[in-house]
Amino acid sequence: MMGEATITIRRSERDDWRALKTIRLEALADTPDAYGSTWKENSKWSDAQWKNAATNRLYYLAYRDDVVVGMVSGGLNDVHPGTRWLYAMYVTPSDRGSGTADQLVEIVCAWARSEGVDEVYLHVTKSVPRARAFYTRLGFRPTGETFPMDRDSTLTLETMVLDLD
Secondary structure: OOOOOOEEEEEOOHHHHHHHHHHHHHHHHHOHHHOOOOHHHHHOOOHHHHHHHHHHOEEEEEEEOOEEEEEEEEEOOOOOOOOOEEEEEEEOHHHOOOOHHHHHHHHHHHHHHHOOOOEEEEEEEOOOHHHHHHHHHOOOEEEEEEEEOOOOOOOEEEEEEEEOO
């Protein structure tokens, strides 16, 4: 059981690269259909590539008792200029249902607000209904946009949006 330990979420920094690598590879192994990259691709990354990702990409890591239990990323999308996006959401199975996922989404929403936008978008893979149900519970709604995933055209992505006001 998780006990009464509190969750700590913070933006990743260079020294967090090992934690980012751990949780990212776990996510890619656990739910391979959910991500635009694969475990095989990311497992070949050098330490320098992980350090770069931890430092220069907008990743937030969730820790419980100093163990990384979740991640989320925020970012831009060149196809939709001016928008802010939630990417790479994952919570380790033992921490699901604890509220960690809600907190990870909220930290990306706070970042988006600080960027001056009033909506957050995401893509969810139709073959991962658990994720879609989670986002729907939080108030995300489909935009009507669907398209095949770049790395695997058999997977369909659905765009969802959350109003932040």
